[in-house]
Amino acid sequence: MLPTPTDAGLAAALRISVMRLGRRLRQQRVDPALSDTQLAVLGALERLGPMTPRELADHEKVQPPSMTRVIAALEEHGMLERSPHPTDRRQVLLSPTEQASALLRELRRRRTAWLDRHLRELSPEERATLRAALPILEKLSQA
């Protein structure tokens, strides 16, 4: 049996558009400007709940000393708080502050707004096509 005939050029063209569009979205920033790692840490804490520095380092694929710095910087910005671990006095639990949640909301709002502005310039038919493609893009992004 022949291999599934892949749509010639679909992967290459999709790669270019998705990477370029992602770049444009990442350019939409918020003050105070936090680094990508700092934003990822806050996002992880918000999605998954309080974590220890070690868990965060594993989750973000950085070494513990690097995470120490990231945490210190976020603390200075008032973006996270420490609390003692209930059973192990070596560990600490980190939680995002309300200020951090507000910043993440504003960042999402700004990026969504940028995209929404450009979606409004499309025809209703084009938007319908995107809406049909959305679940497939979601599936690909989780691959």
Place this chain on the structure above:
Amino acid sequence: MLPTPTDAGLAAALRISVMRLGRRLRQQRVDPALSDTQLAVLGALERLGPMTPRELADHEKVQPPSMTRVIAALEEHGMLERSPHPTDRRQVLLSPTEQASALLRELRRRRTAWLDRHLRELSPEERATLRAALPILEKLSQA
């Protein structure tokens, strides 16, 4: 007149999938691993032809001293060559080596291959939907 009724949630959902998929594509790397700036410089030289350090710095939105470092690192990797400017002896022209072109080809090939593997797991209908959405994503990415 009411503002164009925007598809509720389309922008937010599209933002999430596109950024996540872009992240997965960027994770596909090639040895020797070059930084994003270094890859961008090689890509610009390949697309636009030989340029001076100043032109590259402007194009990549970094300061000239930073570009000096990027260029030095790429030279050490054998990724670009200098030639004298035909009319201005202050300037130098930078061109990618064949080795650099080969590396960019391999990087594109690898990222496209990753996406192609996952496209093959979709149904023909799903691929057709993506193909229909592609020109719209291209339009958005150039916004």
Place this chain on the structure above:
DNA sequence: TATTGTTATACTCTATAACTATA
């Protein structure tokens, strides 16, 4: 004088190795 490219220096973000406190 103005511009191109580089050097000097500093700051940020990453890493590995070594240290302290606790298990």
Place this chain on the structure above:
DNA sequence: TATAGTTATAGAGTATAACAATA
């Protein structure tokens, strides 16, 4: 002894300021 977190130190990559060569 092993683990969690931090400190010490170093290596990229960025920046600004100051310099030499050329226009």
